[in-house]
Amino acid sequence: MQIVAVGLNHKSAPVSIREQIAFAPERQEEALRQLVASPEILEGLLLSTCNRVELYACSHDGPAAASRLKSFLAEFHGVSEESLTTHLYEFHSEQAIRHLFRVASSLDSMVIGEPQILGQLKDAFAVAEGCRSVGLILTRLLHKTFSVAKRVRSETTIACQAVSISYSAVELARKIFGSLQDRSVMIIGAGEMCELAARHLVNHKTAGLLVANRTFERALELAKKFDGRAVPFNDFPDYLAQADIVLASTAATGYLLTRSQVEKVIRQRKNRPMFFIDIAVPRNIEPAVNEVNNAYLYDIDDLQNVIDANVKERGKAADKAEAIIDQEIGRFQRWLSDLELTPTIRDLQQQLERVRQQEMDKTFGQLQTLGPEERQAIDACTGAIIKKILHRPIAILKERRHDMSGEQYLDAVRMLFGLDGETEDKDQG
Amino acid sequence: MSILLFKITLLSYLAASCGYLVYIASGRCTAEKIGRWLIRGGFVLHCATLALRFFEAGYTPVANLHESLSFFAWCITGIFLLFDLRYGLAVLGAFLSPLALLLMVIGNAVPQQLAQPSPILDSWWFPLHVSLAFLGNAFFAIAFIAGVMYLLQERMLKSKRLSALFFRLPSLDTLDTLNYRCLTWGFPLMTMGIISGAAWANSTWGSYWRWDPKETWALISWFVYAALLHGRLAIGWRGRRAALLAIIGFLCLLFTFLGVNLLLSGLHSFEALSGR
Known part of the structure; x- marks a missing residue:
């Protein structure tokens, strides 16, 4: 799973470009629906303020998602993609998370430490939640982002000094x-x-x-x-x-x-x-x-x-904020990797396979008279049983991974089948 | 033994001062928290130091310069901790802990042996007189620091050059209120200190007032603070003028405390006290 960010801001693009691709509030839901309809994009978020337009997405294929985001920006506003490319920036995985944290903490703002951006990001998230374009991962990421921004504000002096x-x-x-x-x-x-x-x-x-x-x-x-x-x-x-x-x-x-x-x-x-x-x-x-x-x-x-003195003082606080962000990125990534669905499915299959092998060995030990053909048939039969039994749980795990309940299903599966090793001994005993 | 504790106390005040100064320079709240706990710890050690000294000496340990400095630093720190609990003025610590440290460093440099037992130290007037006097002085020390902070902050506001310190210092109004609070506590304490001293003098030497240099200078300081209190209450002195007077008053007090002992001689010299 990868987080991807594509966008432009007051540093990368002049206002003439920014105003062309800004999303009017009433069209944001429509844009998000179109965005998540693309197969590469699993979850999407759209942040559009007067200083920046950014798209965040969650995808299995980072580069494909990034190019889709770019073409989407151009298509939606009816501008040529070439005219945008020089102004757009693109971040993947850790870089994308860092960018979002920095934006929310107002480290990427025109006036460092200005408080509006966090509110704008919260609004953007509310719109995305409203049209269900965000799922488990972006929801978690955004909640994390808000708490990082809060930490930066309370632990550094970045927002203390007035700048207007x-x-x-x-x-x-x-x-x-x-x-x-x-x-x-x-x-x-x-x-x-x-x-x-x-x-x-x-x-x-x-x-x-x-x-x-x-x-x-x-x-x-x-x-x-x-x-x-x-x-x-x-x-x-x-x-x-x-x-x-x-x-x-x-x-x-x-x-x-x-x-x-x-x-x-x-x-x-x-x-x-x-x-x-x-x-x-x-x-x-x-x-x-x-x-x-x-x-x-x-x-x-x-x-x-x-004001100038305040801005200077804020610059110092910004260094401290970056350190906080580094720390929080580590935490989020750990969560993200824990979340990975594939290891759970793999563990589940391996666990059942082990049980099957044990039981087959026992059975074959008792029925010495079986010929190789019968053994093969039993092998195929038990294998098919396991496959059938696992079919639905795995399908559900895959289906639900994009919403908040996905995490609970994963936990449930790991517990019910003893994938974390705690109940394994009892089963054998 | 009490000397060892004294040195540990001194070190913890040193560490607290460093913590507070780091806070002033960088604005790190952790540094301020560390400074605060260090000065609290230092104060507890200081209490132990004084108690131990009391048992070793058998008299209230304010009979020589070393003991007086230590006791004065203890009063200042104690009152600061009370103010800190009440108003939570972290920056005050950044100015006050170095002052306490300075007193301790001087106290560490002067001879530290116990004073000779002397009949005049047996009187109950002795602990009463010195406690009142030093508590009053400690409040005035805080008024002095508030005055210095006021002048710094006012200087920055007037000149419109704002340094990092500007963002940490409390408002002028807070500092002026602090000045007033300290005055209303310190002045009665000082007055009672002088009266109890006169009563002690009468019981020991048979006269209330003998115009020795210490008495004269204490009276001068008393007049400075009386003028300040009167000015505040009746004429509406405040701000810069009040801050300046609090600074002048404290300098008079310092001279009364140190200058008179070191430069002039009289009944209050520690030699006279210890009966040598």
Whole structure:
């Protein structure tokens, strides 16, 4: 049994190719059904996100399955296979498993450590389960993949550091305030960036949101959305003392907030710290505000630098993640080889054959008068009996190997016929 | 025998410091766990060391520099372990275990023989005075470390240069709260330490306060912490200023503890204590 992966991602293919062969969500079931209808493909899984399109399959014949996956990708989207080949990558067995583990752990992502990919993979698996294109092996592989991704997240710092502007703003706020619970936020300007950052902050159960915007209606609208309060734009400095975190993103030219204003506010607040986030260009808050004691000011470039530092920190964590993946690949492969059906069938046949030989020797010992022809007939007869008896169990084992019950049948057979050697002695005794 | 245990304790603090430093540098949680168990183990050994020393000496073993340093390190480690149970601040260990180690290393370098028995050591005021004083000092040591961590973290936030340390250090708010907690514990302990010392002095020498250098410096440190406490409660000092004062206060304390003994002489010198 071999696992095969074929696909392309943001590194191997430009967006013009990726968009051509991306699978729309509503067509994924259809694609999977077609895929598993091919004789080479026993089980199939399809992962299609904006950064990658990948097909995973389970097959007896790896190379044949890989070429089928490639031709399927081309056929399904009506593009020529030659135009894809340079962008497609192909992994077999251990390499394929490693690739899947790395994808799920977000080591292969555009932004290492981003959390979405695991959710997308879970969705892909749910679709495949829905149309029964995955069986015993891929199901087991995917469950293993999810647990590997979880291990990587919990045992390395790969997902700890924020890599988007609004995430990094939240992370910085947490380095200043600890928990953001019961901290209040003021946003000046009600643009898209403000809304996005506000959403992240409110997710941390902040206590109150104040919104100031030049058009008051828009401020009201946003305040309503986040259960906050709108304040008149010209009066916003009066409300500053109530805010722990101030987020500015207006189109104003010239500073809305100066150092001396902030000094006054900090005094009013009895030195309780304030965090200013200025994501406007040109800037809304005077840079010298950062020099005020207990006031921290980050502009858009500062946040970008924080992100760069985070990305570097993640790179280090990635090495540790690779080690975890190596370990888990070993475990999965051991399972896969245990699973191999053929040894069980072979053991079963050998076991019965041994019994037959023993019993025949006994019988021939007692019936010394038998001629060679009769002996041959008895031999053929008993052989046929065994073959007939084994026919159905083996057929069922083969039939069921693709679903979850296959493992149980294998276990049952090994136990009932004493293939692992435990009950063998009793039989003879 | 207690000296041997002392050396083993020192080694386990050394190992704990290494574990914590590896954690700081690499972010490996296992290193932090190892560090924590080593310092716990070290603390248990340290308890045994002190108990043994007590039986060998027949007095509370804080009568010479070696014993005082060991006792101080024990107080710091013990209080750190309590804080660690309560707040789980692993990074604190990375700063604190080297401090405990430093005290132990100095303690290892100075003469370690038992002090001469002396009538003033028989008084019950002696263990009471030194325990209160050192427990107070231990809280201030943690406030000092929280202050150093605060300044580091604030420096990184202000300069916007984030090193690996930035990701491990707790938030400014946590550090400031820690500073306050230590102050509210350390200050009453220190005050009681000074009062009990005065009572002991009265029962031994017949006067409460004699302005010897140790007393003077203890009073200076007391004023620094009183100012900090007042500033925090009444004026709303916090953050950087509170951190700086906690650092200054601890430096005064260190001078009171070590500087006065090594550089100046007076009633508190260990020679005076051991009656030589």
